[in-house]
Amino acid sequence: MGLRDRAPYDGALIAICGLDGSGKTTQVKLLAESLSAVASVSVFRPVTDAFRNDPTVTAYLDGTMPADQRHDMVAELALLAAADGFRQMRTAILPRLQAGDVVLCDRYIYSAFARTLARGFEDQDWLSRLYRYMPVPDLTLFLDIPPEKALERIRSRGSAPRWEEADPAKTAAARAAFLEQPWGRQDTYRIIDAERSVDELAAAVRQVVTETLRLPIDAGTAASPR
Ligand SMILES: Nc1ncnc2c1ncn2[C@@H]1O[C@H](COP(=O)(O)OP(=O)(O)OP(=O)(O)O)[C@@H](O)[C@H]1O
Numbered sequence: 167m168g169l170r171d172r173a174p175y176d177g178a179l180i181a182i183c184g185l186d187g188s189g190k191t192t193q194v195k196l197l198a199e200s201l202s203a204v205a206s207v208s209v210f211r212p213v214t215d216a217f218r219n220d221p222t223v224t225a226y227l228d229g230t231m232p233a234d235q236r237h238d239m240v241a242e243l244a245l246l247a248a249a250d251g252f253r254q255m256r257t258a259i260l261p262r263l264q265a266g267d268v269v270l271c272d273r274y275i276y277s278a279f280a281r282t283l284a285r286g287f288e289d290q291d292w293l294s295r296l297y298r299y300m301p302v303p304d305l306t307l308f309l310d311i312p313p314e315k316a317l318e319r320i321r322s323r324g325s326a327p328r329w330e331e332a333d334p335a336k337t338a339a340a341r342a343a344f345l346e347q348p349w350g351r352q353d354t355y356r357i358i359d360a361e362r363s364v365d366e367l368a369a370a371v372r373q374v375v376t377e378t379l380r381l382p383i384d385a386g387t388a389a390s391p392r
C-alpha cells in the first residue's frame with residue numbers, strides 16, 4: 167500500500183536533521199566521504215526543486231507573501247512537501263537503497279514535521295498520518311544546537327537568514343519538536359550535540375554510524391574539510 171510496505175532493501179538509510187544552519191550539509195559531505203571508502207553512497211537533499219521552486223512556496227519561504235495569508239498556507243505546505251517527499255522516495259531514493267547504497271538524506275520528514283509544528287500547526291495526529299508510509303530511517307541523527315548558534319552559522323556562511331530562521335519563537339519550537347519527537351520516539355533516532363567544531367562533530371557522527379550500522383569507517387582516515 168505504501169512505500170513502507172515495500173520489500174526490504176539491502177542498503178541503509180541515514181537521515182541527518184537539524185535546525186537550518188545547524189551544520190547538516192557540512193556533516194553529510196564529510197560522512198559521505200568517510201563512507202565512500204566502505205560503501206556505495208548516495209546523497210539526497212529533500213525537498214526537491216519541484217517543491218522549492220513552486221512560486222507560492224517560494225513566496226511563503228522568502229516572506230514575500232502577505233503575513234495575513236501565511237497561516238492559511240501551513241497545511242498546504244505540509245501536503246506539498248509530503249507529496250514531494252513520497253515522489254522522491256519512490257523514484258530516486260528507494261532505487262538506490264534497493265541497489266544496496268548507503269543513502270544519506272540531508273533533512274528528512276522529521277524536518278518537515280518539526281517545521282510545520284513550529285509554524286503553529288497543532289494537529290500532530292494529522293501530520294503523523296501524513297508521513298506514515300514513508301520509511302523510518304535505519305538511523306536518524308538530529309544535530310542539536312541552540313537556535314541562536316544556528317543563526318550565527320547561517321550568517322557566518324554569508325547567507326541572510328530567511329524570516330522563519332530569524333524568528334526565535336519558531337526556531338525554539340522546531341528544536342523542541344526535534345528533541346521531543348512527537349511523531350513517535352524511535353531507538354534509531356539519535357540526538358547529537360552539534361555545538362562543537364566541524365571535526366569533533368564529524369567524529370561523533372562517524373562513531374554513531376559505525377556503532378549503529380556496523381559500517382567499519384576508520385575515523386583516522388576520514389577526510390578533513392579544510
Ligand atoms: N560545527 C561547526 N562549527 C562552526 N561552523 C560550522 C559547523 N558546521 C558548519 N559550520 C558552518 O556553518 C554554516 C552552516 O553550515 P551548513 O550549511 O552545513 O548547515 P545546514 O544545516 O546545512 O544549513 P541549512 O539548513 O541552511 O541547509 C556554514 O558556513 C558552515 O561552514
Ligand SMILES: [Mg+2]
Nearest residue numbers: 190191192272
Ligand atoms: Mg544545508
